[in-house]
Amino acid sequence: MYRSGMNFWRVLQHSFRGSLPLLAFLLFIHPARAELVYSKSRHFRIPFQFDASELKRLGSREVQLYVSRDAGEHWKLVEGTSPESGKFTFEAGEDGVYWFSVKTVAASGLVYPAGPHQAGLHVLVDSAPPRLDLQLIEVEPGRVKLTWTAEDDNLDLASLKLEFRDSASDTWNVVAVRTHSYGQTSWTAPEGGTVQVRGEVSDLTGNRGEAQVSCSLEIPPVRNDKPDYGQPVANDSMTLPGSGIPSTGLTPRLTSATTGSAAISVQNLSSGTRTPAAPQDSGPSGKTSLQGVVLKVNSATFRVAYSLDGVGPSGVKQVDLYITEDNGQKWFYYGHDPDRNSPMDVTVPKDGEYGLAFRVTNGLGRVDIPPQPNDLPDVRITVDRTPPIVKLMPLENAPDQEANAVMISWSAHDQDLADRPVALFYSMTATGPWEPIADWQPNSERFIWKLPPTLDQPFYIRLDARDKAGNVSKAYAEKPFVVDRARPRARITEIAPIGVPTR
Numbered sequence: 001m002y003r004s005g006m007n008f009w010r011v012l013q014h015s016f017r018g019s020l021p022l023l024a025f026l027l028f029i030h031p032a033r034a035e036l037v038y039s040k041s042r043h044f045r046i047p048f049q050f051d052a053s054e055l056k057r058l059g060s061r062e063v064q065l066y067v068s069r070d071a072g073e074h075w076k077l078v079e080g081t082s083p084e085s086g087k088f089t090f091e092a093g094e095d096g097v098y099w100f101s102v103k104t105v106a107a108s109g110l111v112y113p114a115g116p117h118q119a120g121l122h123v124l125v126d127s128a129p130p131r132l133d134l135q136l137i138e139v140e141p142g143r144v145k146l147t148w149t150a151e152d153d154n155l156d157l158a159s160l161k162l163e164f165r166d167s168a169s170d171t172w173n174v175v176a177v178r179t180h181s182y183g184q185t186s187w188t189a190p191e192g193g194t195v196q197v198r199g200e201v202s203d204l205t206g207n208r209g210e211a212q213v214s215c216s217l218e219i220p221p222v223r224n225d226k227p228d229y230g231q232p233v234a235n236d237s238m239t240l241p242g243s244g245i246p247s248t249g250l251t252p253r254l255t256s257a258t259t260g261s262a263a264i265s266v267q268n269l270s271s272g273t274r275t276p277a278a279p280q281d282s283g284p285s286g287k288t289s290l291q292g293v294v295l296k297v298n299s300a301t302f303r304v305a306y307s308l309d310g311v312g313p314s315g316v317k318q319v320d321l322y323i324t325e326d327n328g329q330k331w332f333y334y335g336h337d338p339d340r341n342s343p344m345d346v347t348v349p350k351d352g353e354y355g356l357a358f359r360v361t362n363g364l365g366r367v368d369i370p371p372q373p374n375d376l377p378d379v380r381i382t383v384d385r386t387p388p389i390v391k392l393m394p395l396e397n398a399p400d401q402e403a404n405a406v407m408i409s410w411s412a413h414d415q416d417l418a419d420r421p422v423a424l425f426y427s428m429t430a431t432g433p434w435e436p437i438a439d440w441q442p443n444s445e446r447f448i449w450k451l452p453p454t455l456d457q458p459f460y461i462r463l464d465a466r467d468k469a470g471n472v473s474k475a476y477a478e479k480p481f482v483v484d485r486a487r488p489r490a491r492i493t494e495i496a497p498i499g500v501p502t503r
Contacts, residue, residue, distance in 0.1 A: 036122045038154070040205035042092040046121075048102070050083055059107030065090070066117055068099040075101060075117045098123045126154050130201050130209035141218040144195050145186040146175065152203045155181060159202040167193030176369045192219035294380045296416065296469035300350070302381070305343040306358060314363025316340050322371050323348075324355040327380070331357070331371040353382045384469035388414035388421070392463045392475040404451045406481060412443050412465040412473075424449070425462040430476065434462055451483065458482045 048063065065088040066075045079088050083104075092098060101117040130152035139145045150160060162175040166189040175197065177185050189195050198212040308316060319337040321344060324330060337344040348354055355377025361367040371377070390412045398405035412422060424437035424447060437449055443465075458480035466472045 036124060038205040039092075039123055039125050040127055040203075040207045042095070042125055042127055043090070045087050045089050046100070047087040049086070055083055055104070058104065058112065060104045060112075061107060062105040064103045064105065064111075066101040066103065068101070068117070068119065069096065071097075072099055072117065072119055080105075092123075092125045095125050095127055098125065124154065124205070126152075126203055126205040126207065128152075129207040130155055130203050132199055132201050132209040132211040134197055134199055134211045134213045136195065136197050136213040136215040138215055138217050139186060142192050143186060143188045144215055144217065145184060146197055147182075147184040148199060149182045150201045150209070151181070152201075152207075152209070154204040156202050156204050157181065159208075160199070161201070162197065162199045164195060164197045166195045167191045172198070178369060178372055189217055192217045294353075294382060296382050296384055296467070298383075298385050298467075298469040298471045300383055300385065301345065301347045302383075303343045303345050304356065304379075307342060308360060312362060316360060317363050317365065318361040318367075319344070320359045320361070320367075320370075321346070322357045322359065324357075324371070324377055325352060327353070327355055328371065328374055328376050330373065331375070333370070348383055351383045351385055353380055355380050382416075382469065384416065384467065384471065386414075387471035387473040388412050388417060388465040388467050390463055390465040390473045390475040392461065392477055394479070395461060395477065395481040398448050404453070406449050406451065408437075408447045408449055408461060408463075410445060410463050410465075410475065412445075412463075414465070414467045414471075416468045417443060418466045418468050421466050423464045425464070426459045427462070428457060428459055430460050430480075437461075440466075456483055 046065065050063070060083055062080045063083050064080045065078045067078045067090070068075045078090060081088060090098075099119040100121040100123065101119055103111050103113065103117075105111055130150055133149045133151075135147040137145055146162070146164075148162065150157075157179045160179055162177060163172040164175050164187075165172050168189065168191045175185065175187075177183055194214055194216050196212065196214045198210070200208055200210045202208045304321075306319075308319075317340075319340050321334040321336070322331050323334040323346075324332070334346070346356070357371045357375070357378045359368050359370055391410060393409035393411075396407045396409075398407045408424060410422070414421075418440070419442075420440040421443050422438075423440050425434035426437055427434045438447060441447075460480050461477040463475040464472055465475075
């Protein structure tokens with residue numbers, strides 16, 4: 001009778017007309033299976049439903065609701081009502097967790113189910129809204145820092161929403177941050193003026209906390225030494241775990257700039273050359289990825305190819321590029337690819353190492369959060385426009401060699417010479433045309449060249465040296481080397497005595 005008596009009890013899961021909030025749940029026998037329900041009101045109704053035939057068989061005349069405030073150690077009768085009423089009304093004296101149990105009284109006076117109470121419902125009552133604290137300060141002309149703190153015992157972090165607007169726009173824009181109860185981020189307002197930030201966060205019961213702050217900024221000076229930092233991107237050194245922002249499912253993948261090529265490269269737009277690197281593992285699309293690769297380019301403007309994985313039926317709305325100058329400690333918004341088709345042209349202000357990362361917005365507006373402080377870049381690119389320093393020494397006859405060999409000596413220095421950085425050429429004139437002596441080879445600083453048999457006139461030498469970025473320096477011999485294959489001989493023509501008087 002214990003089991004059969006409880007099988008028919010469950011709370012209605014439908015809309016119930018009335019002025020009080022309703023809790024809709026399923027009532028179980030075992031407390032471990034009790035459902036937890038959240039309520040932001042202390043006064044609520046608990047509707048129930050019963051099996052009429054079973055109730056008639058028992059001759060039940062009353063349904064009783066019990067409550068426990070100490071996790072089932074002690075129980076108190078709250079209300080008894082007729083089965084026909086179909087609901088209980090409960091008033092919580094304070095916020096907290098309440099356990100509920102239901103029993104029915106038969107015509108015989110027996111109570112079902114017999115024995116200890118079995119909680120069929122846990123209710124967490126929380127009537128207080130979360131506290132959201134926002135602080136917005138100017139850290140330098142035209143740049144603000146936002147700090148937020150959200151507090152509540154039952155905080156719903158996924159509900160955190162931060163938005164900003166400034167003098168450049170009348171619309172509210174999302175401040176993209178990792179979802180955490182506290183944190184900070186900063187961004188620039190290119191036109192200065194007033195920056196406003198508003199935020200909201202809810203708890204699990206549906207209470208909502210709101211806050212709004214503003215800050216007046218100076219007009220920032222014109223900056224030509226960095227990319228466009230016009231959007232809010234977290235740039236503080238603190239590490240914030242987790243993210244509640246839904247992912248687009250789109251994965252940007254940096255690939256070779258040459259379609260169909262297995263070699264990884266980035267194209268220099270100024271010179272038209274490509275800087276290769278060792279191929280990396282292929283991604284889901286089968287295309288070569290640049291993840292973790294450091295590339296060298298000799299131009300401040302270069303072309304980066306990418307491919308997109310996981311594009312859904314809504315397509316791609318925007319492809320955004322973020323850039324870092326310190327391997328991810330700070331990230332800045334660079335801009336978007338206007339045509340949303342690979343490749344994308346990138347210009348940086350000066351030589352140095354830059355990290356790149358893409359974020360893609362799908363057709364419905366869903367996008368992953370921008371790179372956060374200490375996030376590593378997808379690829380690193382070193383811009384090096386300084387060519388090697390080279391010097392060509394005067395040519396000499398090769399030691400211990402026949403007359404038809406010369407020794408070419410040089411020095412070549414650079415912070416990152418290519419693996420085979422040196423090539424040698426010769427010409428009959430100081431201006432060319434130049435013929436190869438030796439193709440790219442190690443920087444041995446000397447080379448013994450055996451002269452071609454047909455080379456019988458003065459010639460000039462040219463030395464080319466290159467670094468890994470593709471910069472090339474050329475050094476020329478100041479004077480021609482004279483080829484002289486003659487082997488002079490001495491022939492005795494006369495012998496005359498010295499110091500003997502003649503007669």
